[in-house]
Amino acid sequence: NKPHFRVADMTLLESAEVPRIGVGEASIPSIRHVLATIGIDEIEFLMRVDGTYKHAIKYVDLLDGRGESYYHAFGRRRLKPIYRSAEQWLRSDRSLPFSETVSAQPVLCENCIGPHPYPGDGPAPPFAYAFHMNALKFADYLCEIATARGVTHYLDTMTDVDIDDRGMIRSVKTSGGLQIQGDLFIDCTGFAALLIEKQLDVDWIDCSQWLLNDRAVTIQVPYETNYPGYVRPNTLATAVSSGWIWEIPLQTRRAWGYVFSSAYRNDDDAERELRAHIGSFADSCAARFVPFRVGYRARSWVKNCVAMGLAAGFVEPLESTGLYLSDLATVLLAEHFPYHDDMAPLAYRFNRIVADRFLEIVDFINLHYCLTRRDDTDYWREIRQPKRMHDRVGARLEFWRSKPPSFSDFEDASFPGELNSPLHSGGLP
Numbered sequence: 001n002k003p004h005f006r007v008a009d010m011t012l013l014e015s016a017e018v019p020r021i022g023v024g025e026a027s028i029p030s031i032r033h034v035l036a037t038i039g040i041d042e043i044e045f046l047m048r049v050d051g052t053y054k055h056a057i058k059y060v061d062l063l064d065g066r067g068e069s070y071y072h073a074f075g076r077r078r079l080k081p082i083y084r085s086a087e088q089w090l091r092s093d094r095s096l097p098f099s100e101t102v103s104a105q106p107v108l109c110e111n112c113i114g115p116h117p118y119p120g121d122g123p124a125p126p127f128a129y130a131f132h133m134n135a136l137k138f139a140d141y142l143c144e145i146a147t148a149r150g151v152t153h154y155l156d157t158m159t160d161v162d163i164d165d166r167g168m169i170r171s172v173k174t175s176g177g178l179q180i181q182g183d184l185f186i187d188c189t190g191f192a193a194l195l196i197e198k199q200l201d202v203d204w205i206d207c208s209q210w211l212l213n214d215r216a217v218t219i220q221v222p223y224e225t226n227y228p229g230y231v232r233p234n235t236l237a238t239a240v241s242s243g244w245i246w247e248i249p250l251q252t253r254r255a256w257g258y259v260f261s262s263a264y265r266n267d268d269d270a271e272r273e274l275r276a277h278i279g280s281f282a283d284s285c286a287a288r289f290v291p292f293r294v295g296y297r298a299r300s301w302v303k304n305c306v307a308m309g310l311a312a313g314f315v316e317p318l319e320s321t322g323l324y325l326s327d328l329a330t331v332l333l334a335e336h337f338p339y340h341d342d343m344a345p346l347a348y349r350f351n352r353i354v355a356d357r358f359l360e361i362v363d364f365i366n367l368h369y370c371l372t373r374r375d376d377t378d379y380w381r382e383i384r385q386p387k388r389m390h391d392r393v394g395a396r397l398e399f400w401r402s403k404p405p406s407f408s409d410f411e412d413a414s415f416p417g418e419l420n421s422p423l424h425s426g427g428l429p
Contacts (some may be wrong), residue, residue, distance in 0.1 A: 025135050034331070049141060053114040054233060056106060062374075065239065065374040071106040086406070088101075108233065135323075154178060160172070160173040186306050187311045196300070197311075210389070214262055214292060215292070218287065219285050219286070223252055256277075267289055300312045325361070329354060
């Protein structure tokens with residue numbers, strides 16, 4: 001039997017009364033696949049979102065707190081089918097950081113060189129790279145593209161949900177008097193999870209035992225008079241007393257944020273620590289606090305509702321995976337789109353892939369903390385407790401005593417169109 005394909009009519013309901021988070025300003029190379037799929041020109045994208053290039057993430061003070069650093073570069077040299085770079089580095093005198101033996105990107109970052117030459121200077125090197133961006137401008141740009149292609153867009157606020165006797169969502173009602181019916185509903189209502197949790201009562205799986213941070217304070221500092229005339233082609237993550245501070249360069253500003261644990265730092269102290277880290281540049285800039293919880297839905301697709309973004313889950317952005325998880329869910333839904341009423345087989349496979357990917361990323365972030373030797377504050381001493389290491393991470397570390405890490409050690413498959421998944425693209429020393 002041939003599948004029956006139908007044209008899907010799409011409606012976007014966006015509330016002007018609910019503030020947008022807009023913190024996720026760094027990405028990983030999968031974003032390029034998404035842009036290509038949509039048909040967005042890279043230069044146009046950079047201009048519309050105040051974007052800059054990103055080769056890597058540089059980590060400072062995460063291992064021992066005494067000024068050491070290392071890069072997680074997106075691209076690596078792999079000339080042979082069997083990957084032996086880690087083994088060869090372990091046998092060397094280790095005078096050169098591992099990341100510099102497998103990628104040119106750490107050196108490019110140190111010299112503020114992006115992945116593309118000036119126009120007319122020849123083709124760009126074959127690096128895996130990503131972008132920094134103004135996430136709110138990116139959302140507006142995508143909305144503009146979607147509506148131009150036929151998506152109906154309402155600026156209104158959902159007030160009620162109509163559920164039929166099968167437990168399926170039949171329609172949503174708005175404060176403006178609309179009743180929007182549909183066959184499939186995508187819940188992008190953030191941590192509020194107005195459909196997947198409030199209506200369908202899907203459980204949240206908490207991961208705070210292994211990732212302690214639950215708040216962030218952010219400050220945006222303009223470039224005009226505050227920084228020299230360069231933009232780093234990497235994200236910077238610096239470990240501090242009760243978490244870590246990000247620094248993300250955009251075209252017009254530098255974005256700073258302190259991801260911390262409220263059990264070890266109150267809001268006032270966290271803001272003071274962030275301002276002290278930035279310096280006097282931030283004195284006139286407002287701070288904004290963002291609470292969050294780390295975890296994921298037991299099922300992202302239930303009945304005729306698919307949760308995406310923060311409604312589906314969140315892992316602290318130490319590896320810039322927030323936008324990636326939304327990318328992943330969007331691509332998966334396109335591949336598993338229900339052109340018929342029997343959604344259960346599609347939902348089962350979708351949920352399996354999304355849950356596996358969340359678990360891999362939770363383990364990956366947990367691994368960063370498990371390798372630290374810091375013990376200078378109560379926060380870091382707590383992180384080093386055995387109960388803060390997930391059993392899966394402990395098993396892998398034990399396994400890696402017998403062999404260096406390699407691609408086959410991870411269940412996570414590469415994102416479509418990319419040679420590098422978030423877990424494979426760089427690596428810890």
